Amino acid sequence: MAPFQLQALLGYWGMMAVYFVLGLGFGVALEMSGFGKSTKLAAQFYFKELTVLKVMFTAIITAMVLIFLSASLGLLDYSKLYVNTTYLWPGILGGLIMGVGFIIGGFCPGTSLVGMATFKVDGLFFVLGGLFGIFMFGETVSLYDTFWNSSFYGRLTLFDFFGAPAGVIVVGVVLMAIAMFWGGEHLERLIGGRDLKREPKWRYAAAAALLLLALFTAFKGMPTLEDKWQKLAGEKQPLLDHRDVYIEPAEMLSLIHDDTRGLLIWDVRPEKEYNLFHLRAAKRMEEETLRHIHRTGIDPTVNQVIVLVGNDEKAATRAWKLLTAQDIPNLYILSGGLNRWLETFTTKEDGMVMPRGGNEEELRFTFRAALGARQSAAEPDERLLRKLGDFTPRVKMTRVVKRQGGCG
Amino acid sequence: MAQTYEKKPPRPYLHPYLGGMMLGTVLFLSFFLSGNGLGASGGLNRIIVFFEDLIVPGHVDRTPYLLEMAGGDLNPLDAWIIPMVLGTILGGFLSGLFNRRLQVETNKGPHISNRTRWLMAFAGGAIMGYGARFARGCTSGQALSGGAVLSAGSWVFMFAVFAGAYALAWFIRKAWN
Numbered sequence: 001m002a003p004f005q006l007q008a009l010l011g012y013w014g015m016m017a018v019y020f021v022l023g024l025g026f027g028v029a030l031e032m033s034g035f036g037k038s039t040k041l042a043a044q045f046y047f048k049e050l051t052v053l054k055v056m057f058t059a060i061i062t063a064m065v066l067i068f069l070s071a072s073l074g075l076l077d078y079s080k081l082y083v084n085t086t087y088l089w090p091g092i093l094g095g096l097i098m099g100v101g102f103i104i105g106g107f108c109p110g111t112s113l114v115g116m117a118t119f120k121v122d123g124l125f126f127v128l129g130g131l132f133g134i135f136m137f138g139e140t141v142s143l144y145d146t147f148w149n150s151s152f153y154g155r156l157t158l159f160d161f162f163g164a165p166a167g168v169i170v171v172g173v174v175l176m177a178i179a180m181f182w183g184g185e186h187l188e189r190l191i192g193g194r195d196l197k198r199e200p201k202w203r204y205a206a207a208a209a210l211l212l213l214a215l216f217t218a219f220k221g222m223p224t225l226e227d228k229w230q231k232l233a234g235e236k237q238p239l240l241d242h243r244d245v246y247i248e249p250a251e252m253l254s255l256i257h258d259d260t261r262g263l264l265i266w267d268v269r270p271e272k273e274y275n276l277f278h279l280r281a282a283k284r285m286e287e288e289t290l291r292h293i294h295r296t297g298i299d300p301t302v303n304q305v306i307v308l309v310g311n312d313e314k315a316a317t318r319a320w321k322l323l324t325a326q327d328i329p330n331l332y333i334l335s336g337g338l339n340r341w342l343e344t345f346t347t348k349e350d351g352m353v354m355p356r357g358g359n360e361e362e363l364r365f366t367f368r369a370a371l372g373a374r375q376s377a378a379e380p381d382e383r384l385l386r387k388l389g390d391f392t393p394r395v396k397m398t399r400v401v402k403r404q405g406g407c408g
Numbered sequence: 409m410a411q412t413y414e415k416k417p418p419r420p421y422l423h424p425y426l427g428g429m430m431l432g433t434v435l436f437l438s439f440f441l442s443g444n445g446l447g448a449s450g451g452l453n454r455i456i457v458f459f460e461d462l463i464v465p466g467h468v469d470r471t472p473y474l475l476e477m478a479g480g481d482l483n484p485l486d487a488w489i490i491p492m493v494l495g496t497i498l499g500g501f502l503s504g505l506f507n508r509r510l511q512v513e514t515n516k517g518p519h520i521s522n523r524t525r526w527l528m529a530f531a532g533g534a535i536m537g538y539g540a541r542f543a544r545g546c547t548s549g550q551a552l553s554g555g556a557v558l559s560a561g562s563w564v565f566m567f568a569v570f571a572g573a574y575a576l577a578w579f580i581r582k583a584w585n
Binding site: 002003004006015016017018019020021022023024025026027028029030031032033034036037038039040042043044045046050051054055056057058059060061062063064066067070076078080081082083084085086087088090091092093094095096097098099100101102103104105106107108109110111112113114115116117118119120121122123125126127128129130131132133134135136137138139141142145148153155156157158159160161166169170173181200203206 | 421422423424425427428429430431432433434435436437438439440441442443444445446447448449452453455456457460471472473474488489490491492493494495496497498499500501502503504507509510511512513514515516517522525526527528529530531532533534535536537538539540541542543544545546547548549550551552553554555556557558559560561562563564565566567568569570571572573574575576577580581583584585
């Protein structure tokens with residue numbers, strides 16, 4: 001499924017060749033739209049000719065509809081696309097600065113390259129100026145890097161922000177763009193004196209086609225995590241069947257006391273049981289949080305092991321599937337859950353914890369008080385390892401390639 | 409070839425909606441194949457840092473922002489954005505060649521001299537380059553690419569660019585009209 005691991009498929013130079021060809025297409029599309037000519041770009045801001053608006057928003061909605069359409073059809077994994085992270089105020093201020101530069105200089109960085117490539121002298125000067133400005137930024141960013149890194153919202157999308165399904169936002173953006181085109185054309189008629197009757201009729205058909213595809217995308221909906229798991233099951237279910245991802249209490253104990261790598265313990269039980277007892281470093285995770293792990297800001301590419309903990313194994317295994325469907329690596333489950341953990345690490349003399357009957361997925365212990373992690377079994381002594389004897393280590397770290405993106 | 413090139417007028421530009429659909433298709437292909445959108449200013453950034461690293465490697469290693477790209481043994485040109493920028497330049501050139509638009513000229517408003525236009529292009533480029541890095545991406549990498557994948561920050565950014573340009577446009581109308 002797209003997107004592809006280009007370097008793994010084609011090798012380093014093959015990957016670079018793909019980017020080169022994409023760049024070629026980019027340059028050709030910009031040039032053929034007239035974006036190599038500064039006067040055409042600047043005309044946008046005097047309402048005479050709204051080519052910039054039309055080309056830009058047509059490009060955005062075309063790409064957007066195709067992206068979300070292929071995602072809804074299961075051809076493209078949206079979660080693997082680079083989505084620019086949001087730094088709200090630096091983005092706004094940078095945008096305003098760029099707008100000022102745009103109207104003074106008549107290009108933006110991409111279009112100035114095309115202007116220069118077609119021998120426009122002003123394009124060449126703009127590129128030189130751009131290089132100078134970029135150089136100056138690198139030299140001065142350390143003066144205000146607190147602000148530059150402020151108001152960070154991570155991978156925030158419009159559909160997360162509005163809390164609506166992605167397809168609905170796609171339809172909304174297409175409608176907004178069509179309204180802007182309609183308004184733009186009438187501005188051109190009023191201020192630029194353009195005769196709209198001479199505009200091609202196919203633009204109505206194109207707008208209708210995009211809108212229909214957007215509506216289809218909204219109707220079809222994005223694949224759920226359960227759908228994604230179904231696709232992965234052939235490859236990943238054997239890991240569960242062979243118990244390759246279930247770690248024994250003894251290995252868990254050794255992980256807790258291993259300072260050489262990060263360990264995240266995610267407790268998937270209800271809050272009440274968590275308050276009764278949980279592992280010292282465990283963080284309780286709601287299903288809603290587990291379903292949108294990228295919103296938590298957790299970086300799956302760092303050197304860390306994630307262990308899912310439930311009362312038994314069922315809930316943790318379900319969580320494992322949800323997270324695996326989101327491509328989170330180095331993910332394990334505590335074998336036997338906390339019931340087995342408590343059996344292993346509580347002692348009769350303790351007096352605080354007593355076993356009791358109960359069904360599967362229930363906490364089959366009673367506690368004198370809801371002490372949470374303030375009891376010895378929450379972080380057993382490392383010396384107990386010797387008592388537990390040998391175990392088959394399950395944790396194998398996989399390194400994950402970090403996705404680079406944005407403007408590189 | 410050269411003769412016919414001189415004689416025939418340049419081909420007209422694509423209709424904006426058609427150009428937009430072409431650009432959008434390239435953008436979609438970029439995401440579909442690689443997971444990344446299109447970009448430009450990041451490539452220029454890396455080219456600058458490459459030369460900085462040649463001249464003052466110690467300074468690069470002491471500046472966190474530059475360190476990420478060129479610290480120690482890192483080669484700032486070892487990034488996908490570099491072939492993309494080279495492709496953009498060549499693509500623009502080839503399109504200009506086939507559409508007979510390769511012409512040494514300075515596009516400007518009728519009331520300013522070439523020299524004023526060049527100065528403005530350099531100044532505007534410097535402001536734009538600065539702003540583009542400030543916003544973590546330019547019109548291509550933020551507005552176009554981030555817009556298509558519905559990044560909230562990219563949409564806010566996009567409207568900020570238009571706001572900045574419209575706010576100043578009236579004051580420098582003599583330069584373009």
